[in-house]
Amino acid sequence: MQFSDLPLDHRLGKALEIKGFTQATEIQAQAIPYALMGKDLIASSKTGSGKTLAFLLPAVQRVLTKQPLSRKDPRVLILAPTRELAKQVFFQLKWLIAKHQLKAALVLGGENFNDQVKALRHYPQFVVGTAGRIADHLAGKSLYLNGLEMLIMDEADRMLDLGFSEQLKQINAAADHRKRQSMMFSATLDNAALHHLTQSMLKAPQRISIGISSAEHKDIQQRFFLADNVTHKERMLAHIINEKEHRQVIVFTATRADTERLSSLLKEQGLYSIALSGNLSQGQRNNIMSEFGRGQQHILVTTDIASRGLDLLNVSLVVNFDLPKLADEYVHRVGRTGRAGNKGEAVSFVGPKDWASYLSIKSFLQQEINFSEIEGLEAKFKGLRPPKKAKPTVKKSAGKSESNKGKAGSGTNNQGPNRVKPMQGTEVGDRPMKRKPRKSIQDNEE
Structure with missing residues (x-):
């Protein structure tokens, strides 16, 4: 239209x-x-x-x-x-x-x-x-x-x-x-x-x-990598940023401290990087976003504070250094790239601490996710098994003899004559209600 x-x-x-x-x-x-x-x-x-x-x-x-x-x-x-x-x-x-x-x-x-x-x-x-x-x-x-x-x-x-x-x-x-x-x-x-x-x-x-919030974004290529620990993530981050030329990059972390640490690490590698987090004053945040928006900084390292609403058309790569706790927040992070018809790429690292978030995201997206690998940086971590469900144990009431079973007032296992045994026979609600036959006028006359 x-x-x-x-x-x-x-x-x-x-x-x-x-x-x-x-x-x-x-x-x-x-x-x-x-x-x-x-x-x-x-x-x-x-x-x-x-x-x-x-x-x-x-x-x-x-x-x-x-x-x-x-x-x-x-x-x-x-x-x-x-x-x-x-x-x-x-x-x-x-x-x-x-x-x-x-x-x-x-x-x-x-x-x-x-x-x-x-x-x-x-x-x-x-x-x-x-x-x-x-x-x-x-x-x-x-x-x-x-x-x-x-x-x-x-x-x-x-x-x-x-x-x-x-x-x-x-x-x-x-x-x-x-x-x-x-x-x-x-x-x-x-x-x-x-x-x-x-x-x-x-x-x-x-x-x-309009559409489904979890629907796959056709303009964004999404890749997931298993990671052993923070050091492993840092090595993969450097590799992915340097493997090809990106216009601008946003790296999402879980904590404010990590924004500063990763930004400093990237600067040591000769990359123009800047950190944004909620503990900065409004003036500082405005200056950072202004610099990044004008292209003065190549990489923005941030918490979820920048995951929504910002219309930055030059972002071609988003990296989830830590997965978000909320599955729909993943969609908003990834949505910072691939805007206005441009192609984008989203990379996510999944370590032991990210596994629960990964399962939540996988369920939310309703898509099959295959893990990618970087040659020489393969992870030993292969995921976590779901915890085994404990078998229910039946405790017998102390001091109660077998002869007391079924008698009224015999404790928690009481199955008196007026109680329904749910594991046997049919339940009361399944039985038709019995009514006394109604007498006809003729019967009354007799």
């Missing part, structure tokens, strides 16, 4: 044309018409499917074409799980509204609170932020959402994983206008906590699911 086929305002069509966007992705083609009708929406699609525009275009269209419910409250609130993803959404929003007299504010944790208060006093129509900091502004009376028209939650499942359930409830309670429209985008719809959130925040939502 072409964007010109969608009932979008001509000013949005012009902005898309300038950017060279003509063909709508599947999620955009299905979600935008429902969103424009004002329906609540819950949608899932794989990473890199263009869902950001799927909610930004209807949001901007509403602000451009309809009267506000309130002159002071923001009209659209967009929530993201991480600061990096919120910033990316904000920058896409900025170019969509660049030619219009519309204001947007970015409200993130870890940044100056008072500066954000000043920005909110200018009554922006759009607020993009993280749930924790938005809740802080609600509590501090520097933000009111009574007149909010659209509440959009990007990567809602990730927000729940990060523990923002209470903040989302606070935001939902504050945005209490009966005409509010809500849209929720998630990697998966099969999540009990997400289902509960959907019931409490959305009204008869239209459900859209």
Whole structure:
């Protein structure tokens, strides 16, 4: 479907044309018409499917074409799980509204609170932020959402994983206008906590699911290698990065300490590498992502903080030095490459500590996984066997004679005359109910 086929305002069509966007992705083609009708929406699609525009275009269209419910409250609130993803959404929003007299504010944790208060006093129509900091502004009376028209939650499942359930409830309670429209985008719809959130925040939502989040990405070649230990992983990492030329590389680790250690190790080998982790200040993280985005650094070593939302088109290799604990997080990590039609490669190391995660990922992907080997770096580790199930033992009650069996009050093994023996005969529920024969009128007369 072409964007010109969608009932979008001509000013949005012009902005898309300038950017060279003509063909709508599947999620955009299905979600935008429902969103424009004002329906609540819950949608899932794989990473890199263009869902950001799927909610930004209807949001901007509403602000451009309809009267506000309130002159002071923001009209659209967009929530993201991480600061990096919120910033990316904000920058896409900025170019969509660049030619219009519309204001947007970015409200993130870890940044100056008072500066954000000043920005909110200018009554922006759009607020993009993280749930924790938005809740802080609600509590501090520097933000009111009574007149909010659209509440959009990007990567809602990730927000729940990060523990923002209470903040989302606070935001939902504050945005209490009966005409509010809500849209929720998630990697998966099969999540009990997400289902509960959907019931409490959305009204008869239209459900859209594009593909399967675990489906194989045709533009990404995935390889798995067995590893004996951390040293073995380090030797394989150096080999894979150097075996052919890659535009840019992201290496995912389990801990913050490992990001610094691996980055230093790669620098010693003459590779341009930089480390990103959650213990850095927001300014430091911004500088690191800016350097990597401009191509000043060849390799980014990071925790899961960079696994979602970042649109880095030059990443041609992703390495899972440690497998993630959550299977769907693997899909998001791998999705940092192979974007916008480019080919990518994803490599994962599986050591003894990664084995449980590997089994979870294998089950989630529902694909056959064959392990590759590097000549001269073959692993001795071949996987872990599942633990044997212990045979149940029957304990006899002390002091109870065989003659007591079957008698009432004879202990836990009591099988009195009124009890069902489940291992013998038929159960009571299988027997037809016996009824007394009904007397006829003739019988009564006699």
